[in-house]
Amino acid sequence: MRYISTRGQAPAMNFEEVLLAGLASDGGLYVPENLPRFTLEQMQSWVGLPYHELAFEVMRPFVAGSISDADFKAILQDTYGVFANKAVAPLRQIDSNEWVLELFHGPTLAFKDFALQLLGRLLDHILTKRGERVVIMGATSGDTGSAAIEGCRRCENVDIFILHPHERVSEVQRRQMTSAISDNIHNIAVEGNFDDCQEMVKDSFADQSFLKGTRLVAVNSINWARIMAQTVYYFHAALQLGAPHRSVSFSVPTGNFGDIFAGYLARNMGLPINQLIVATNRNDILHRFMSGNRYHKDTLHPTLSPSMDIMVSSNFERLLFDMHGRNGALVAELMNSFRATGQLSVEDSRWTEVRKLFDSLAVDDEQTCQTIAQVYAQCGELLDPHTAIGVHAARECRRSMSVPMVTLGTAHPVKFPEAVEKAVPGAAPQLPPHMADLFERQERCTVLANDLKTVQDFVSQHGNRGKPL
Numbered sequence: 001m002r003y004i005s006t007r008g009q010a011p012a013m014n015f016e017e018v019l020l021a022g023l024a025s026d027g028g029l030y031v032p033e034n035l036p037r038f039t040l041e042q043m044q045s046w047v048g049l050p051y052h053e054l055a056f057e058v059m060r061p062f063v064a065g066s067i068s069d070a071d072f073k074a075i076l077q078d079t080y081g082v083f084a085n086k087a088v089a090p091l092r093q094i095d096s097n098e099w100v101l102e103l104f105h106g107p108t109l110a111f112k113d114f115a116l117q118l119l120g121r122l123l124d125h126i127l128t129k130r131g132e133r134v135v136i137m138g139a140t141s142g143d144t145g146s147a148a149i150e151g152c153r154r155c156e157n158v159d160i161f162i163l164h165p166h167e168r169v170s171e172v173q174r175r176q177m178t179s180a181i182s183d184n185i186h187n188i189a190v191e192g193n194f195d196d197c198q199e200m201v202k203d204s205f206a207d208q209s210f211l212k213g214t215r216l217v218a219v220n221s222i223n224w225a226r227i228m229a230q231t232v233y234y235f236h237a238a239l240q241l242g243a244p245h246r247s248v249s250f251s252v253p254t255g256n257f258g259d260i261f262a263g264y265l266a267r268n269m270g271l272p273i274n275q276l277i278v279a280t281n282r283n284d285i286l287h288r289f290m291s292g293n294r295y296h297k298d299t300l301h302p303t304l305s306p307s308m309d310i311m312v313s314s315n316f317e318r319l320l321f322d323m324h325g326r327n328g329a330l331v332a333e334l335m336n337s338f339r340a341t342g343q344l345s346v347e348d349s350r351w352t353e354v355r356k357l358f359d360s361l362a363v364d365d366e367q368t369c370q371t372i373a374q375v376y377a378q379c380g381e382l383l384d385p386h387t388a389i390g391v392h393a394a395r396e397c398r399r400s401m402s403v404p405m406v407t408l409g410t411a412h413p414v415k416f417p418e419a420v421e422k423a424v425p426g427a428a429p430q431l432p433p434h435m436a437d438l439f440e441r442q443e444r445c446t447v448l449a450n451d452l453k454t455v456q457d458f459v460s461q462h463g464n465r466g467k468p469l
């Protein structure tokens, strides 16, 4: 499989190169040159497969040429074997023909584990083959950091540095990061805010001389392997609900357009998806595009669903590329003008075409809490605030009651107790058994000044399994 850039200028790459590359050299994002298209017979033969076997069938074309079938099978069995629920991604019914796909049974209790558990293993496999080591740097306001750390915990060839704003992440989120203790895991609490952390990571990618020749790798949601891994659970859910002979709809809580883009790809690979609902919080740039063709940047609003608090959606460019007939020059022009003006609209005909599949809704904090309370009263299920946004949007935007509606359950409610307790007073969500001792675990973390040089010195002093690079 070859991958090309959404801006049309960077060289095509194979899977292995894309995994290590991050952004393309022309500033674009990598996408497959040709998407695989599965037949009804193929998909029918996958009904009932265990998760890791289905994952092999769906993702095999994407890694072809870089990883052997036998190695890929073993990696997938190992990856999805660490999930606490044997079903990996169980479906839970919450109303007539309405379901939540529980994607929070991985090591950090959020859906990012599906991609990052795999990413860590893929990196280690490829790096062993090449005889290389890399350094990962990332900034987090919570979820991504812990999922990335857990994903890299057993990597021989990766040192990971995650920056979080000191004393500004929740205790569960901090402990999930700092209790992962290993020579190659480095938590840095920066005496600043999330933007300061993100700025330092960006600056480090721009000038990597402090790394003395070691390659820096990104694990944010623009990484192609993450999107690829997320396509699998759309197949997994739909095949259980009657696909490929019946269509299914999905509602997806999203900020960066990563998770829902994976659903769009699944549909283009042949899965009969009837409707995709983009569910956002008050940070609603995606809803403004879907409802009125205005992808216009706004200020940031903190909400009860912090993992979707964004101003721009980093994966939206991948949809724009398809909307413009995969013309990289057109996309580059649009993105340049968006960078200059903070505004982007597309031709009416292109927008109308996209709206055949996508609907959207922005859900505020009050409505989020009401939905948590409503679903709890209806069926005893406690939703996390991100999932609640998805369920509310599903109920408002649904086009057909006879098509099964699946909302992606992106996090376990215990990760966001503030919203849950506000919605259902007295309901204290409990940590699942495999995490029950989280508050007793030993922590390791280094507090550093809000200063680029200090942070980079720390990385170069510890980037080789705790030793200097």
Ligand SMILES: *Cc1c(COP(=O)(O)O)cnc(C)c1O
Pocket: 110, 111, 112, 143, 144, 221, 253, 254, 255, 256, 257, 258, 259, 260, 307, 308, 386, 410, 411
């Ligand atoms: C990251 C995250 C999201 C949003 O994912 P996108 O990549 O923006 O689609 C939603 N819910 C939770 C709990 C998350 O951690």
